[in-house]
Amino acid sequence: MDYSPDTIGGWVGNRLHGKTAVVTGAGRGIGKGIALMFAAQGARVIACDINADALCQLQDEADAAGIGEIVTVAADLTGEEGAAHLADAASALPVVSILVNAAAIAVFDWIDSMPFSAWRKTLAGELDTVFLVTKAIWPLMKARGGSIVNFSSANAHVALDTLPAIAHCAGKGGVLAMTRQLAMEGGPHGIRANSIAPGFTLTEETERHLNNEAMMKSVRAKLMIDHLGMPQDIGWLAVYLGSEESRYVTGADFSIDGGATAW
Numbered sequence: 001m002d003y004s005p006d007t008i009g010g011w012v013g014n015r016l017h018g019k020t021a022v023v024t025g026a027g028r029g030i031g032k033g034i035a036l037m038f039a040a041q042g043a044r045v046i047a048c049d050i051n052a053d054a055l056c057q058l059q060d061e062a063d064a065a066g067i068g069e070i071v072t073v074a075a076d077l078t079g080e081e082g083a084a085h086l087a088d089a090a091s092a093l094p095v096v097s098i099l100v101n102a103a104a105i106a107v108f109d110w111i112d113s114m115p116f117s118a119w120r121k122t123l124a125g126e127l128d129t130v131f132l133v134t135k136a137i138w139p140l141m142k143a144r145g146g147s148i149v150n151f152s153s154a155n156a157h158v159a160l161d162t163l164p165a166i167a168h169c170a171g172k173g174g175v176l177a178m179t180r181q182l183a184m185e186g187g188p189h190g191i192r193a194n195s196i197a198p199g200f201t202l203t204e205e206t207e208r209h210l211n212n213e214a215m216m217k218s219v220r221a222k223l224m225i226d227h228l229g230m231p232q233d234i235g236w237l238a239v240y241l242g243s244e245e246s247r248y249v250t251g252a253d254f255s256i257d258g259g260a261t262a263w
């Protein structure tokens with residue numbers, strides 16, 4: 001991924017001026033792109049990940065680009081203790097106006113061979129992380145309202161023949177449904193909740209699939225356009241959902257997948 005000062009400089013604006021954001025999974029991939037974009041758009045960002053080294057790199061890249069404030073917090077968000085540690089750090093802010101739940105871990109295997117432990121690990125990594133962090137941050141959003149951005153997936157909508165995603169499909173279907181309910185419960189408090197459903201998006205992690213011919217052939221065959229998605233393609237929607245531009249938008253799920261789930 002290219003997080004050079006020039007690239008980040010191209011994201012600078014003031015669409016999130018005055019906002020405070022908690023972004024999980026900010027060590028790499030989509031969460032990292034969003035943390036950098038949010039800071040470039042004027043938000044004060046608390047960036048959390050289980051990977052402390054990756055957070056140091058994020059901080060270095062943000063500093064080199066000379067963008068706004070990013071405070072980093074290392075925590076394992078599959079447990080209540082990690083979520084409480086993040087909420088403690090966030091409570092130093094006057095309020096939290098945006099929460100992006102991008103942290104996730106999934107094990108991919110076919111139903112024939114997936115051990116129960118891998119199923120449980122995936123649901124903890126995809127569902128518990130969202131539940132625990134949202135529950136911990138909720139009191140910090142309730143006072144003034146805010147916006148929650150969760151990640152479902154194309155896999156919450158369609159099956160893929162080349163990806164053994166049984167547990168991942170369950171986790172992402174869960175996030176999709178959970179987000180609608182969060183929108184309902186958050187409405188009276190001015191809290192909006194939406195999810196983004198990315199299709200195959202190039203990240204440090206998914207880059208390794210580029211060598212998997214069968215998988216990439218199937219991914220590309222579904223695209224209506226001729227390039228793969230990047231974290232910033234997702235990031236611009238997160239900026240919209242975090243800002244007042246989307247004040248009438250809640251309980252929605254947005255596909256960003258090059259048309260892959262549209263046919």
Ligand SMILES: NC(=O)c1ccc[n+]([C@@H]2O[C@H](COP(=O)([O-])OP(=O)(O)OC[C@H]3O[C@@H](n4cnc5c(N)ncnc54)[C@H](O)[C@@H]3O)[C@@H](O)[C@H]2O)c1
Binds near residue numbers: 024025103
């Ligand atoms: N990249 C894609 O193609 C794609 C497609 C559909 C959906 N998504 C979803 O988008 C979101 C972001 O995906 P990504 O591709 O950037 O993922 P990624 O695996 O590249 O990054 C996830 C980040 O979460 C962190 N993390 C993992 N477990 C954690 C834990 N227990 N506590 C704290 N942090 C933890 C990791 O260290 C990592 O930095 C995920 O919810 C993913 O399921 C991604």
